[in-house]
Amino acid sequence: MYSNEEFISQILVEGELLTESDVELAKSQPLEGSVIQALISSGNVSEEQITQTIAANAAVDAIDLIRTEIPEEVLAKVEPEVARRYRVIPIADDGVYLTVAVADALDFELLDTLPHVLGREINLVCATPTAISTYLQQFYADEAAAESAADVFTVIGQDGEESVDPNDAPIIKLASNILIEAFNMGASDIHIEPMETSLRIRYRVDGKLIEAANHPKRLLPAVIARFKVMSSTMSIAEKRMPQDGRIQMRIAGKEVDLRVSSVPSNHGESLVMRILDKSALLLGLPQLGFLSDDQATFENLVTLPDGIILVTGPTGSGKTTTLYACLNYINRPDRKIITVEDPVEYEMPGINQVMVKADIGMTFSNALRAMLRQAPNVIMLGEIRDEETANIAIQASLTGHLVFSTLHTNDAPGTVARLADIGVKRFLIASAVRAIIAQRLVRKLCSECKAPVELNDQEMRMLNIDRARALDSHILGAQGCDRCRGSGYKGRIGIFEIFNVDDEVRHLINQDLTTPQLRKRARELGMRTMREDGIRKVLSGMTSAEEVISVTMSDGD
Secondary structure (H helix, E strand, O other), X not given: OOOOHHHXXXXXXXXXXXXXXXXXXXXXXXXXXEHHHHHHHOOOOOHHHHHHHHHHHHOOEEXXXXXXXXXXXXXXXXXXHHHHHHOOEEEEEOOOEEEEEEOOOOOHHHHHHHXXXXXXXXXXXXXXXXXXXXXXXXXXXXXXXXXXXXXXXXXXXXXXXXXXXXXXXXXXXXXXXXXXXXXXXOEXXXXXXXXXXXXXXXXXXXXEEEEEEXXXXXXXXXXXXXXXXXXXXXXXXXXXXXXXXXXXXXXXOEEEEXXXXXXXXXXXXXXXXXXXXXXXXXXXXXXXXXXXXXXXXXXXXXXXXXXXXEEEOOOOOOHHHHHHHHHHHHOOOOOOEEEEEOOOOOOOOOOEEEEXXXXXXXXXXXXXXXXXXXXXXXXXXXXXXXHHHHHHHHHHHHOOOEEEEEEOOXXXXXXXXXXXXXOXXXXXXXXXXXXXXXXXXEEEEOOOOXXXXXXXXXXXXXXXXXXXXXXXXXXXXXXXXXXXXXXXXXXXXXXXXXXXXXXXXXXXXXXXXXXXXXXXXXXXXXXXXXXXXXXXXXXXXXXXXXXXXXXXXXXXO
């Protein structure tokens, strides 16, 4: 971004825009290696203030590049490859001097090079790096890349299909590029967030948020409006109330749905898009992370004729993906499967899916009552939220239906207490529930760069692994490469805790045991905890010790 961050930091301190402590703090935790970027993100100083300071020290003008109208014939004075390489934008040409905008007017090596590269005498002005990037993307974008995007990206709307056109308006291309980049990175969410002076784009990849870009704040209304138009159901005029929508698109031949949510914030509308890759519907149980013995147990459970099977865990732990994989596994023409969801995340062929609409009285409980009159074999509830829904689900399971649902609990045995807390009688829990599966997601080691490592004493102690067992195992660690963008991880798998409710466990539930007592007895009966399942995956080289330790910190066993 800037050629000499040390010098720029110093002149910002001298100009009383920063303190020495601000700079030292940024140096201790630079953002993506950049001290200046860390200072901007912390809110201590803005890009505009930095640009004004650099311009003053270089004795040049600072301009608002986004508001500057540049004739096309002036833009043509600089070849696209040169503009992109040196990050320079031509502003005006008086026949003698070519006025160009750069981000760092104190980069003397660049200033010596530009006259030779451009073959002209130059007059310099200063603009923010974000504005430079925006102009480069709008007017000097790689046409081959734009045409390639048109081949891979199509929006499926009510009026047919709409492909990316290299001649589209810059905002349309920017929105399309955001979606394509997120998909190529394997992101699960796209966050478009208004900051005080900028528009921040972040992607959630393998559970971790990655900052992708910062754009001028003035682009916010146009970017939000573009995604609302793509969703077809969201109002561009409404900016004061939350809205939900859906975007259907095809990228590289794969159909992808986006669940769109907008909320007003103190700096403008914030938009989050959850990417729902329909290929997840085809996941088998091994792809979810089940090892062979747990897979056999799970296959037996999902083919039971009746009862309730619950999948538990916090938000983002993969519960919905597990439920859809179960339905896909048992989806056959001789079974009628109905789901009640809020909202319907994936459309599955051969399955009747009902979306909750509380504003018209279509609640989970009302929808469930109606479903029972449809003579289903299998029912899937997106979530058990209250006593009424729980009791209807239990009655359905006791009258010959197999019911799948989710709950937000920390572990499998704790689900019994949770159901009792919302009002379900313990004898009904014991009679209806067949199994409870608690799960978390851990990042998988990148297959390209993972390498053998030795666990340190603390890791072996926390995972309860002795030195001999560690030496006999295939323990690998994260290294980092281009494929995984230096993280050492690519993709995620589940770690599971399967609590089978057999006759002895039913007796324990009826005895009104506390959760710790029930968990202890379940362990004695052979239940493997999530940490223990994670340990097996560390020993087999699927994930790292630090991943399992960080995800299962609350597992006290």
